Amino acid sequence: MAFNLNKLAAKETFTLDLEDEATGVKFADEKGDPLTISVYGPGSAAVRNATLALQNRQLKRGKKQMTAELLREESIELMAAGIAGCSANLEYNGKNPKTKEDWIELLSDPELYWIKDQVAAAQNDSANFLPK
Numbered sequence: 001m002a003f004n005l006n007k008l009a010a011k012e013t014f015t016l017d018l019e020d021e022a023t024g025v026k027f028a029d030e031k032g033d034p035l036t037i038s039v040y041g042p043g044s045a046a047v048r049n050a051t052l053a054l055q056n057r058q059l060k061r062g063k064k065q066m067t068a069e070l071l072r073e074e075s076i077e078l079m080a081a082g083i084a085g086c087s088a089n090l091e092y093n094g095k096n097p098k099t100k101e102d103w104i105e106l107l108s109d110p111e112l113y114w115i116k117d118q119v120a121a122a123q124n125d126s127a128n129f130l131p132k
Contacts, residue, residue: 007131012044013084014128021114029089037115038084039122041129050081079116080104082123 017026018035027035040046054074058066080103088096092106107116122128 009131010041010043010126010129011131012129013038013040014122016118016122018090018115018118021118031089033089034087035090036087037090037119037122038086039119039128040082040084042123042126043129044082046084047078047082047123050078054078076104076107076116079119079123080107083119 015036015038018037019026029035054077058074077100080100083100083103086097090096092102092109092112095102097103097106106112107119109115
């Protein structure tokens with residue numbers, strides 16, 4: 001009997017619990033509810049479309065106009081496009097991040113680089129999107 005690979009189809013999203021990287025303790029609000037960010041997987045339409053749009057822009061622009069700053073901006077833009085949402089208790093600059101622009105601002109904050117690192121790790125770990 002053949003094994004049906006469709007049983008291993010990847011999930012579209014994964015929910016990341018933000019944690020203190022030094023201690024491994026998950027961050028929570030005053031009620032004990034975790035601070036979470038949901039990210040799209042590499043096979044999702046959101047990530048595929050954002051990747052294609054970025055690649056098309058890069059092809060139109062050409063390699064001669066590429067800078068390190070532009071590479072950083074575009075990598076953060078792609079990462080932000082791969083965020084599906086977050087818990088209602090997560091706040092940045094007085095509001096709950098909802099738009100791609102909100103996420104670009106948060107992920108670009110040099111004082112909160114660890115959030116960008118955790119989001120990137122979650123997005124790049126295919127095990128997060130495989131069925132359990």
